[in-house]
Amino acid sequence: xxxxxxxxxxxxxIGCQTCAHACKMQNNVPTGMRWNRVITEGxxxxxxxxxxxxxxxxxxxxxxxxxCENPACQKVCPTGATYKDDQGRVEVDYDKCIxxxxxxxxxxxxxxVFNWEDPVRDPDFNYGDKSVPVRQKGVxxxxxxxxxRTDRGEDPMCVACCPTRARVxxxxxDPSSEISKHLAGxxxxxxxxxxxxxxxxxYYE
Amino acid sequence: MKTSNTFKITAxxxxxxxxxxxxxWIYQLMGGLGVTGMNNGTSWGLYITCFMFFVGLSAGxxxxxxxxxxxxxxxxxxVALPAVILSTVxxxxxxxxxxxxxxxxxxxxxxxLSPNVMSPLFWDICVITLYLIINIVYLYFMVSxxxxxxxxxxxxxxxxxxxxLVHSVTAWIFGLxxxxxxxxxxxxxxxxxxxxxxxxxxxxxxxxSGLKKAKVFDTDKKLxxxxxxxxxxxxxxxxxxVGCEVLTVAYPQAAGGAALLGEMFGGSTAxxxxxxxxIGLIIPFCILxxxxxxxxxxLVIISSACVVVGVFFKRVWLLFTSFIHPNxxxxxxxxxxxxxxxxxxxxxxxxxxxxxxxxxxxxxxxVGVISLGALAFMLxxxxxxxxxxxxxxxxxxxxxxxxxxxxxx
Numbered sequence: 118x119x120x121x122x123x124x125x126x127x128x129x130x131i132g133c134q135t136c137a138h139a140c141k142m143q144n145n146v147p148t149g150m151r152w153n154r155v156i157t158e159g160x161x162x163x164x165x166x167x168x169x170x171x172x173x174x175x176x177x178x179x180x181x182x183x184x185c186e187n188p189a190c191q192k193v194c195p196t197g198a199t200y201k202d203d204q205g206r207v208e209v210d211y212d213k214c215i216x217x218x219x220x221x222x223x224x225x226x227x228x229x230v231f232n233w234e235d236p237v238r239d240p241d242f243n244y245g246d247k248s249v250p251v252r253q254k255g256v257x258x259x260x261x262x263x264x265x266r267t268d269r270g271e272d273p274m275c276v277a278c279c280p281t282r283a284r285v286x287x288x289x290x291d292p293s294s295e296i297s298k299h300l301a302g303x304x305x306x307x308x309x310x311x312x313x314x315x316x317x318x319x320y321y322e
Numbered sequence: 323m324k325t326s327n328t329f330k331i332t333a334x335x336x337x338x339x340x341x342x343x344x345x346x347w348i349y350q351l352m353g354g355l356g357v358t359g360m361n362n363g364t365s366w367g368l369y370i371t372c373f374m375f376f377v378g379l380s381a382g383x384x385x386x387x388x389x390x391x392x393x394x395x396x397x398x399x400x401v402a403l404p405a406v407i408l409s410t411v412x413x414x415x416x417x418x419x420x421x422x423x424x425x426x427x428x429x430x431x432x433x434x435l436s437p438n439v440m441s442p443l444f445w446d447i448c449v450i451t452l453y454l455i456i457n458i459v460y461l462y463f464m465v466s467x468x469x470x471x472x473x474x475x476x477x478x479x480x481x482x483x484x485x486x487l488v489h490s491v492t493a494w495i496f497g498l499x500x501x502x503x504x505x506x507x508x509x510x511x512x513x514x515x516x517x518x519x520x521x522x523x524x525x526x527x528x529x530x531s532g533l534k535k536a537k538v539f540d541t542d543k544k545l546x547x548x549x550x551x552x553x554x555x556x557x558x559x560x561x562x563x564v565g566c567e568v569l570t571v572a573y574p575q576a577a578g579g580a581a582l583l584g585e586m587f588g589g590s591t592a593x594x595x596x597x598x599x600x601i602g603l604i605i606p607f608c609i610l611x612x613x614x615x616x617x618x619x620x621l622v623i624i625s626s627a628c629v630v631v632g633v634f635f636k637r638v639w640l641l642f643t644s645f646i647h648p649n650x651x652x653x654x655x656x657x658x659x660x661x662x663x664x665x666x667x668x669x670x671x672x673x674x675x676x677x678x679x680x681x682x683x684x685x686x687x688x689v690g691v692i693s694l695g696a697l698a699f700m701l702x703x704x705x706x707x708x709x710x711x712x713x714x715x716x717x718x719x720x721x722x723x724x725x726x727x728x729x730x731x
Contacts, residue, residue, distance in 0.1 A: 150362075151654050152654055153654060154652070154653070154654045156650070156651065156652040156653070157652075159651075161651070161652075178650075180650060180652075180653050180654060181654060189499070189500060189501055192438075192440045192441065193440070193441050193442060193443060193498075193499070194438055194441055195433060195437065195438055195441040195443040195444035195447065196429075196432040196433055196435075196436055196437065196438060196444075197436045197437070197438040198432070212429070212432075213429065213432045213436060214425075214426055214429065215424050215425070215426045215427070215429050215430055215432055215433065216355070216424050216425020216426035216427075216429075217420075217423070217424055217425075217443060218365045218366060218423075218425070219441065219443045219495070221362070221365040221655065222365060222366060222496075222499055222501070222502065223499050223501055224501055224655070225500065225501035225649050226649065226650055226653055226655075227362070227363070227648045227649070227650060227653035227654065227655035228653060228654055228655055229362075229655050230362050230654065230655050231355070231362055231365060231425065232354070232425070233354055233355050233356035233358075233360070233361070233425075234353060234354040234355075234356030234357075235354060254354040254356075254425070255354060255355065255424075255425030255426035256425065256426055259654075259655075260654075308650065309649055309650070312500050312501070312649075313500070314500075
């Protein structure tokens with residue numbers, strides 16, 4: 118079985134948000150929404166700092182859908198609009214979504230965003246990849262692991278654009294894949310591992 | 323029966339409010355759920371609160387009505403008919419709130435085309451539909467000329483477990499979500515059933531008092547006192563469950579639980595938590611625990627109103643406390659987490675926590691739905707209850723006849 122996932126090197130991440138913007142451009146994500154974001158851990162502002170002056174520090178954490186092996190969002194979806202595809206990705210069928218937002222309540226990572234209104238874009242046109250479907254109001258959306266790109270054999274846009282090459286994408290089930298080699302011998306962690314959702318996004322330092 | 327002016331005026335006012343609610347809903351359909359105060363941080367709001375609340379309110383009626391047959395509680399048979407009417411109206415309102423809350427109601431047929439049997443929401447929709455059908459069948463057997471009491475007895479044996487189930491499945495929408503600290507608890511289903519019992523019973527007492535005042539349906543004072551005693555017991559059970567839950571969350575002194583209780587004891591939802599404890603549990607219990615007070619209809623009505631308000635407060639803190647602190651601050655879904663941020667640009671969209679306040683659209687819709695329910699109850703009560711012969715207060719022989727008539731006519 119193919120189990121697509123991602124490994125993120127936190128030591129390399131410089132918090133530049135390039136992945137967040139690359140994702141937004143690629144996936145035609147409207148104003149006020151994002152699928153991917155780099156948070157400054159423990160701070161309520163981007164690029165804040167922890168500790169006491171002059172001994173300050175900060176750590177970055179890029180977050181998007183964790184493409185869980187045991188996805189809480191998929192279980193609760195009443196229409197099966199959220200599904201686990203044959204590549205191991207968690208995807209949303211926008212035509213089936215009835216907008217009940219059960220998945221948003223169920224996702225421990227708050228990875229999902231809702232089209233509360235008709236999507237607004239600035240500039241005012243569909244700037245995303247033309248193969249990415251345009252979502253209408255009343256449906257939920259989130260990181261697709263760049264389904265359209267990865268189906269063509271390309272890396273997700275956040276991986277392709279990361280200036281420090283902090284991200285590696287690939288098949289976690291294939292021991293010869295780049296991601297498996299990357300994670301071998303390291304001590305990768307999963308976000309909120311205690312929830313038992315088994316994320317397919319790994320972090321390591 | 324002659325239509326009184328009070329009836330006409332009340333019906334007209336409720337009708338106008340219903341039309342306003344429908345207009346607000348149409349406005350919401352056009353603009354999307356963005357016209358509500360909901361956002362990615364707090365993705366459920368007043369509609370889901372009202373949904374939980376009305377599912378609960380619906381219980382009391384049906385449980386009283388069906389236990390009359392199942393456990394052979396003779397006195398309750400007298401109020402079985404108004405109880406079932408109330409239950410039917412409340413479950414319809416609950417269903418309406420779910421539909422109003424949907425962002426893509428035009429795709430609702432997908433529930434039939436590709437149901438996901440793992441989803442508690444899917445099951446809830448099934449159970450609520452079943453419950454509504456049972457209510458209607460029950461009502462039919464009670465008011466139909468051909469129906470006999472045996473059929474009522476059979477339906478009641480199904481009605482009681484389904485009434486319990488409908489609250490449990492509603493509770494599992496929340497109680498099975500490992501993502502939310504305040505919801506993920508095995509006590510969620512019992513707590514929902516207990517709140518359903520006390521709020522539903524309280525609403526039934528209020529409705530019976532209203533019907534008595536409107537001279538539509540007379541209820542014996544002794545029966546009201548009896549129901550009030552049952553209400554006191556249900557309040558005690560509800561308080562016990564709330565206590566168990568709070569203690570279990572508090573005792574480990576873990577960070578997540580502490581943050582949750584911090585909000586409930588002294589934070590954003592404190593008003594509702596303490597409001598429920600005081601108005602919904604302590605005050606009505608202290609009044610109703612004394613048999614002497616239960617004889618005073620005025621005090622019983624005040625206590626019942628307190629319980630209904632208190633349980634509404636409980637739905638509020640139960641739903642919203644778990645939305646305040648996300649597991650991961652500033653996760654992508656929270657980027658537009660506050661109500662202001664949902665419509666903001668620039669750096670204010672980088673909110674890290676959720677916030678919520680209902681907008682005028684939500685309030686008008688909720689008032690409209692409740693008005694529709696009140697109107698429906700008035701009309702149904704007039705249609706089915708007014709036909710039952712009037713009985714003098716205290717005259718048990720005539721009372722019994724009235725009840726039998728209400729059961730079998």
